[in-house]
Amino acid sequence: MLEHRLSTHEARERRFMETVFAAQSVPSGEALLDRIRCRGVSQVMQAQDLIAALQPYAAPLPATTLGYMLRCFFEGCRADMAFEELAILVLAERRLTPAARSLLRNSLDQRCRV
Numbered sequence: 559m560l561e562h563r564l565s566t567h568e569a570r571e572r573r574f575m576e577t578v579f580a581a582q583s584v585p586s587g588e589a590l591l592d593r594i595r596c597r598g599v600s601q602v603m604q605a606q607d608l609i610a611a612l613q614p615y616a617a618p619l620p621a622t623t624l625g626y627m628l629r630c631f632f633e634g635c636r637a638d639m640a641f642e643e644l645a646i647l648v649l650a651e652r653r654l655t656p657a658a659r660s661l662l663r664n665s666l667d668q669r670c671r672v
Contacts, residue, residue, distance in 0.1 A: 564605045568598040579649045590645040597638045604631045640669045 572595055579591060608627055611619050619627075643662050651659065 560605050561609050565602050568602050572598055584649050587649055590649065594638075594642055594645060597634070597641070601631070601635060601638065604634065636669065640666060643669070 575591055575594055579587065584590075604627070608631060610616060611624060611627065643666050647654075647659065647662050647666075654662070
């Protein structure tokens with residue numbers, strides 16, 4: 559499930575972001591989209607590593623190694639979601655409703671709180 563859903567999600571998200579934000583005149587807009595694209599590819603690669611490690615034919619990994627791989631994958635996903643929310647605020651702030659802006663800001667506040 560991880561193998562198919564993540565790569566499908568990444569491709570769908572990339573197309574969506576490029577469609578919605580491609581013609582932006584926001585400074586650094588293309589850099590934001592590039593970062594999102596690169597991180598999406600990185601998530602897929604990390605997922606592929608996890609899938610390979612969990613295959614029945616794979617050499618068993620120490621639990622600490624597998625735990626580290628999982629932690630890195632999920633921490634990366636959380637950080638990437640926060641970055642994407644911030645990018646949406648930057649790229650589409652004028653197009654968002656006040657409620658949508660508030661929702662994103664509250665999510666960022668909760669996600670990024672130390």
